[in-house]
Amino acid sequence: MKKHNFNAGPSVLPRPVIEKTADAVLDFNGGGLSILEISHRSKDFQAVIDEAVALFKELLEIPDGYSVLFLGGGASLQFCMVPYNLLETRAAYLNTGTWANKAQKEAKAFGEVVEVASSKEANYTFVPKDYTIPQDADYFHLTTNNTIFGTEIRTDIDCPVTLVADMSSDILSRPVDVSKYGLIYGGAQKNLAPAGVTFVIVKDEILGKVSRHIPTMLDYRTHIKDGSMFNTPPVLPIYTAMETLRWLKSIGGMKQMEQLNIAKAQLLYDEIDRNRLFVGTAKVEDRSRMNICFVMKPEYAELEADFLKLTTERGMVGLKGHRSVGGFRASTYNALPIESVQALVEAMRDFEKAH
Ligand SMILES: *Cc1c(COP(=O)(O)O)cnc(C)c1O
Numbered sequence: 641m642k643k644h645n646f647n648a649g650p651s652v653l654p655r656p657v658i659e660k661t662a663d664a665v666l667d668f669n670g671g672g673l674s675i676l677e678i679s680h681r682s683k684d685f686q687a688v689i690d691e692a693v694a695l696f697k698e699l700l701e702i703p704d705g706y707s708v709l710f711l712g713g714g715a716s717l718q719f720c721m722v723p724y725n726l727l728e729t730r731a732a733y734l735n736t737g738t739w740a741n742k743a744q745k746e747a748k749a750f751g752e753v754v755e756v757a758s759s760k761e762a763n764y765t766f767v768p769k770d771y772t773i774p775q776d777a778d779y780f781h782l783t784t785n786n787t788i789f790g791t792e793i794r795t796d797i798d799c800p801v802t803l804v805a806d807m808s809s810d811i812l813s814r815p816v817d818v819s820k821y822g823l824i825y826g827g828a829q830k831n832l833a834p835a836g837v838t839f840v841i842v843k844d845e846i847l848g849k850v851s852r853h854i855p856t857m858l859d860y861r862t863h864i865k866d867g868s869m870f871n872t873p874p875v876l877p878i879y880t881a882m883e884t885l886r887w888l889k890s891i892g893g894m895k896q897m898e899q900l901n902i903a904k905a906q907l908l909y910d911e912i913d914r915n916r917l918f919v920g921t922a923k924v925e926d927r928s929r930m931n932i933c934f935v936m937k938p939e940y941a942e943l944e945a946d947f948l949k950l951t952t953e954r955g956m957v958g959l960k961g962h963r964s965v966g967g968f969r970a971s972t973y974n975a976l977p978i979e980s981v982q983a984l985v986e987a988m989r990d991f992e993k994a995h
Pocket of ligand 1 (some may be wrong): 649708713714715716717739782785786787806807809826827828830
């Protein structure tokens with residue numbers, strides 16, 4: 641039986657994407673070799689990475705003057721690459737969760753870090769809105785979706801300085817006005833591909849402005865110049881990313897994907913708000929469409945393990961909340977079918993009836 645996969649990352653991928661990846665592992669393009677055993681410099685793989693870049697640009701309507709890169713090291717390496725390449729004197733960060741905090745910590749090795757606002761004291765249950773971005777900052781860094789705490793920023797803000805965003809867990813879930821950003825990055829293992837590849841969308845003109853020496857592999861310009869092929873890129877994850885991008889295009893692109901994500905999130909949040917046993921943890925106006933966090937109401941706290949057991953019996957996986965929030969987290973990424981959300985809602989209703 642296929643499971644309902646609510647894992648937070650690595651996470652669910654579209655079934656046809658997994659099947660096409662499996663085919664390419666067995667015999668890539670009918671050439672008698674596995675994609676695992678071909679050169680990244682072969683014509684056939686060049687076509688894959690070119691198509692992945694082209695589809696990324698098409699789906700997100702990325703303007704001219706931006707490069708799309710596929711790198712190694714995960715989003716966590718970007719926490720260091722961003723300041724390495726962009727921080728000359730001071731950078732501003734919005735502290736909205738564990739990942740935002742890690743990004744900001746890393747930047748401190750490169751210059752002054754201004755934390756413009758933080759919701760840490762409230763265990764990151766909301767996104768601070770009342771803050772001022774220093775005009776003299778080299779950039780302002782946001783985490784658009786807080787994977788662990790289930791809050792999300794879906795407005796592409798007007799920013800007086802270069803805007804940098806970690807979009808690891810909400811990339812390609814909605815249309816994005818890329819022109820508002822200088823750099824967007826993320827690990828691909830939430831919404832795009834298996835672990836092992838990192839996407840970076842960077843506006844070329846923001847680079848080359850810091851005075852420090854940047855090691856070759858950590859310099860974005862190296863990877864722009866060599867089309868993400870300075871060294872051997874993660875070939876298989878890039879192949880899967882290309883298939884996911886094809887799938888996104890086939891279902892109608894970003895507007896359609898956003899509508900499906902709204903429908904899924906709405907279904908689950910409506911049930912959380914209706915059901916006597918459960919309560920959401922994130923402030924309503926900041927609720928994420930990608931990671932939906934909820935707990936048992938205090939008077940039903942002892943039922944938590946029983947509810948998890950019921951969902952497990954019904955083929956649902958990955959619903960246990962992150963230890964810093966507790967309760968439950970349903971990750972409802974692009975590839976999660978609405979049927980999986982319906983199954984969860986049904987389990988919540990049945991559980992309410994039984995208690
Ligand atoms: C998962 C995640 C990361 C960490 O990604 P890695 O690729 O494992 O380094 C960073 N930021 C956000 C928002 C995430 O969800």
